[in-house]
Amino acid sequence: MNHPSDTHPQHQLQVCDLVKSYGKVPALKGIDLHVDAGEFVALLGPNGAGKSTLFQLLSGLFVADSGRIRIDGRDLRDDPIGALAKLGIVFQQSTLDLDLSVRRNLLFHCDMHGMQGSRARIDSALQAMGLADNTRSAARALSGGNRRKVELIRALLHEPAILLMDEATVGLDPASRSELVRDVRALCKEQRLAVLWATHLVEEVEQADRVYILDKGTMLAHGTPAEILTQTASDSLLDAFLQLTGQTRHSGEGAA
Amino acid sequence: MTITHALRALRALSMRELIKFWQQKGRMFSAMVRPGLWLLVFAAGFQNVFGVSIIPPYETYIEYQEYIAPGLLAMVLLFNGMQTSLAMVYDREMGVMRLLLTAPLPRWYLLLCKLLAGTVLSVIQAYAFLAMCYLAGINLPDTAWLAALPGLLLGGAMLGALGLLLSVTIRQLENFASTMNFVIFPMFFLSTALYPLWKLEESGADLIYQIARFNPFTHVVEFLRFSMYGQFNAGAFAVVSGCFLGFFALAVIGYNPQSVMVRRKGKA
Numbered sequence: 001m002n003h004p005s006d007t008h009p010q011h012q013l014q015v016c017d018l019v020k021s022y023g024k025v026p027a028l029k030g031i032d033l034h035v036d037a038g039e040f041v042a043l044l045g046p047n048g049a050g051k052s053t054l055f056q057l058l059s060g061l062f063v064a065d066s067g068r069i070r071i072d073g074r075d076l077r078d079d080p081i082g083a084l085a086k087l088g089i090v091f092q093q094s095t096l097d098l099d100l101s102v103r104r105n106l107l108f109h110c111d112m113h114g115m116q117g118s119r120a121r122i123d124s125a126l127q128a129m130g131l132a133d134n135t136r137s138a139a140r141a142l143s144g145g146n147r148r149k150v151e152l153i154r155a156l157l158h159e160p161a162i163l164l165m166d167e168a169t170v171g172l173d174p175a176s177r178s179e180l181v182r183d184v185r186a187l188c189k190e191q192r193l194a195v196l197w198a199t200h201l202v203e204e205v206e207q208a209d210r211v212y213i214l215d216k217g218t219m220l221a222h223g224t225p226a227e228i229l230t231q232t233a234s235d236s237l238l239d240a241f242l243q244l245t246g247q248t249r250h251s252g253e254g255a256a
Numbered sequence: 257m258t259i260t261h262a263l264r265a266l267r268a269l270s271m272r273e274l275i276k277f278w279q280q281k282g283r284m285f286s287a288m289v290r291p292g293l294w295l296l297v298f299a300a301g302f303q304n305v306f307g308v309s310i311i312p313p314y315e316t317y318i319e320y321q322e323y324i325a326p327g328l329l330a331m332v333l334l335f336n337g338m339q340t341s342l343a344m345v346y347d348r349e350m351g352v353m354r355l356l357l358t359a360p361l362p363r364w365y366l367l368l369c370k371l372l373a374g375t376v377l378s379v380i381q382a383y384a385f386l387a388m389c390y391l392a393g394i395n396l397p398d399t400a401w402l403a404a405l406p407g408l409l410l411g412g413a414m415l416g417a418l419g420l421l422l423s424v425t426i427r428q429l430e431n432f433a434s435t436m437n438f439v440i441f442p443m444f445f446l447s448t449a450l451y452p453l454w455k456l457e458e459s460g461a462d463l464i465y466q467i468a469r470f471n472p473f474t475h476v477v478e479f480l481r482f483s484m485y486g487q488f489n490a491g492a493f494a495v496v497s498g499c500f501l502g503f504f505a506l507a508v509i510g511y512n513p514q515s516v517m518v519r520r521k522g523k524a
């Protein structure tokens with residue numbers, strides 16, 4: 001585990017002792033986390049754990065009460081714009097403009113990032129994801145799985161160093177779900193992206209390089225999937241997760 | 257922020273507003289019909305009730321229709337400014353706002369782009385209505401359409417900034433209609449859009465007279481009215497510019513992630 005005082009310049013994403021509450025309700029109670037280039041890191045936690053809160057702090061939508069966030073070597077507070085340029089984000093809630101075409105949605109993003117040669121890049125990205133036929137369709141006309149793919153493409157168009165995915169598979173059928181995990185893992189390895197993948201589904205984190213387990217704003221465990229099994233003396237990640245979050249197998253499945 | 261980056265963002269936000277405007281055919285229609293009805297019904301009906309006398313910028317007796325034309329133009333700006341507000345609230349509900357707020361650009365610049373795009377739409381709609389006024393044979397100066405431009409731009413920007421500011425505080429779409437009832441109607445009716453200040457004073461409605469005097473919308477109307485007759489109303493200009501800067505600054509503060517309002521209500 002890294003210590004709050006550590007600032008490794010090599011970590012693409014580093015979070016130190018982050019605290020955030022909504023009024024009197026604490027959402028994050030001092031969490032530490034880091035992701036390196038080419039790493040697929042999962043943030044596993046039940047609903048209400050604080051995952052989305054963390055993502056909103058990382059993307060500068062909210063400001064933490066205390067703690068530090070470093071993105072590609074920049075402090076988010078000192079250089080929010082430089083930091084945002086390095087982030088690709090897929091939020092839990094869809095952020096596609098449903099009234100616009102797929103291409104318009106993507107062009108909008110490219111322009112907001114001040115990119116050149118966007119059209120060619122958009123077309124080849126859509127092609128690569130098998131969405132070339134949907135370029136001109138209204139975003140509204142796409143299936144849930146394809147909307148998420150478009151959001152993933154969009155998050156990567158400006159070639160970020162870090163990709164943040166917040167419960168990206170919510171609402172997808174099992175096939176699209178595992179396809180998305182596979183796609184993102186492949187991208188992570190090919191392009192040496194630092195990926196932080198938040199989810200409440202244990203099966204999505206089995207392939208992760210490292211896992212953080214978050215509950216009620218506190219980081220309960222951290223390590224490779226194998227290390228977590230050892231730490232908790234469990235046979236499966238699901239058991240480890242349920243044991244750590246104090247749920248029984250039955251109620252845990254119900255909550256997920 | 258480089259110049260090309262800034263211009264691309266401005267292009268993106270303006271294109272989006274224009275496409276959306278184009279998609280909502282009803283918007284242009286209602287932007288025309290609303291003031292058009294006033295012109296038709298009220299101007300015809302109240303012609304003699306008000307009997308507007310000679311006050312600056314007018315040099316002669318004018319018809320009531322001629323009197324209310326600047327007010328109705330300002331009404332077009334007011335409605336579009338509130339539409340900007342509605343679009344922001346809608347974008348927040350739909351999640352699109354997050355995309356805007358996580359763009360690697362300063363917040364004030366993003367809001368300024370939004371405002372510029374909205375102002376352009378306001379001016380387009382105002383010109384469509386102005387064309388209607390000319391066609392309806394309202395006796396406006398021949399150069400009024402050109403002379404109106406500074407007033408339309410400034411007034412559109414000020415009312416757009418007010419819309420941005422309101423969108424900070426309106427957190428849910430369902431609250432929108434009621435807020436608008438407390439903004440649009442009082443602003444419009446308690447102003448000089450439909451009757452001159454002296455008329456209010458004379459009629460003894462002192463409270464209404466005082467409200468109308470201090471209503472920023474009155475100053476949009478008057479600045480526009482004077483510009484259309486080739487005159488510069490310095491007082492109105494100062495009030496409208498001041499309100500523009502104030503509303504915009506407050507909106508920027510409101511959209512700052514550290515803002516108390518965002519933190520308390522907790523929805524980015």
Ligand SMILES: Nc1ncnc2c1ncn2[C@@H]1O[C@H](COP(=O)(O)OP(=O)(O)O)[C@@H](O)[C@H]1O
Nearest residue numbers: 022027046047048049050051052053054522523
């Ligand atoms: N905008 C908000 N206002 C107040 N409380 C919130 C807000 N968003 C989240 N919370 C609370 O903060 C805690 C963490 O929520 P969240 O970050 O959404 O968790 P997760 O994404 O892991 O499900 C929850 O208790 C939730 O009720």
Ligand SMILES: [Mg+2]
Nearest residue numbers: 051052092167
């Ligand atoms: Mg969440």
